[in-house]
Amino acid sequence: MNIDLTGQAAIVTGASSGLGRASALLFAQAGAKVAVNYNSNKDAADDVVDRIVAGGGTAFAIGADTSDEDAVIGMFDETVARFGGVDVVFANAGMQKDAAYADLSLDDWKRVIDVNLTGQFLVSREAVRRFRAQGDRGFGRAIGKILFMSSVHETIPWTGHANYAASKGGSGMLMRTLAQEVAEDRIRVNALAPGAIRTDINADATEDADKLLELIPYGRIGDVDDVARAALFLVSDAADYIVGSTLTIDGGMSLYPGFRNNG
Numbered sequence: 339m340n341i342d343l344t345g346q347a348a349i350v351t352g353a354s355s356g357l358g359r360a361s362a363l364l365f366a367q368a369g370a371k372v373a374v375n376y377n378s379n380k381d382a383a384d385d386v387v388d389r390i391v392a393g394g395g396t397a398f399a400i401g402a403d404t405s406d407e408d409a410v411i412g413m414f415d416e417t418v419a420r421f422g423g424v425d426v427v428f429a430n431a432g433m434q435k436d437a438a439y440a441d442l443s444l445d446d447w448k449r450v451i452d453v454n455l456t457g458q459f460l461v462s463r464e465a466v467r468r469f470r471a472q473g474d475r476g477f478g479r480a481i482g483k484i485l486f487m488s489s490v491h492e493t494i495p496w497t498g499h500a501n502y503a504a505s506k507g508g509s510g511m512l513m514r515t516l517a518q519e520v521a522e523d524r525i526r527v528n529a530l531a532p533g534a535i536r537t538d539i540n541a542d543a544t545e546d547a548d549k550l551l552e553l554i555p556y557g558r559i560g561d562v563d564d565v566a567r568a569a570l571f572l573v574s575d576a577a578d579y580i581v582g583s584t585l586t587i588d589g590g591m592s593l594y595p596g597f598r599n600n601g
């Protein structure tokens with residue numbers, strides 16, 4: 339299966355590192371023009387852009403805090419001005435601020451909900467507005483594709499990470515409700531739910547690989563490209579009949595591995 343996004347314009351949020359970075363690079367390899375969003379690390383975003391351009395692709399870096407409504411609108415304005423439209427939007431940006439429940443501050447609760455859930459709302463709402471306004475740009479049946487970044491913690495409770503788990507649980511219902519509402523406009527909305535993938539966000543957990551591997555029946559920690567390939571598939575026409583689904587990419591982490599060996 340050859341996935342081709344030639345001519346399509348993509349926005350990837352949180353694309354200066356980890357899963358967003360790998361997805362931006364892969365989307366560009368498949369022919370998409372990519373807006374590489376970052377929050378604070380401009381140098382890292384510029385490096386992603388440089389790599390894409392060196393490979394013959396088209397990209398630019400765009401700073402925007404995805405929890406800031408005006409910044410999100412500005413990011414879409416800039417993308418449409420440069421690329422003539424937008425066809426693929428990957429709401430990937432996310433963060434953790436971990437604490438035991440009784441110690442979780444209201445600030446840390448709000449910040450994680452603001453970025454992981456409200457940020458996804460702002461980005462996907464703007465995507466819907468732009469897709470409807472620009473209409474059919476001639477890239478397959480869907481007039482636009484939105485991908486949410488969820489987590490296995492959309493469904494697996496996670497002690498010490500209540501704000502994060504709540505944000506991903508909310509993201510799941512946000513995604514499915516939006517998918518239901520806009521499918522008749524031929525806007526496809528889906529999500530990814532990775533398990534343990536080695537990136538900055540979980541550097542502490544992945545350092546203790548042996549402990550983590552007990553939770554992963556497939557026997558390895560995930561790689562960023564495991565997720566980027568799934569992202570590319572879901573935003574492509576190869577996934578044209580997939581609407582409102584969350585694709586789990588976790589080496590079996592969500593299969594209740596504690597029940598192996600007869601429980």
Ligand code: NAD
Pocket residue numbers: 351352353354355356357358375376377378379402403404405430431432433453457487488489490531532533534535536537538539540
């Ligand atoms: P990461 O820390 O490398 O990436 C997160 C990115 O989001 C960073 O580039 C960061 O700058 C950006 N970001 C944070 N706040 C932002 C804001 N307000 N505006 C714009 N960008 C912002 O870690 P990652 O693993 O690549 O995480 C990417 C996404 O994948 C997150 O939503 C995370 O919850 C999700 N996820 C990761 C894993 C994993 O194991 N790595 C598992 C499940 C889900």
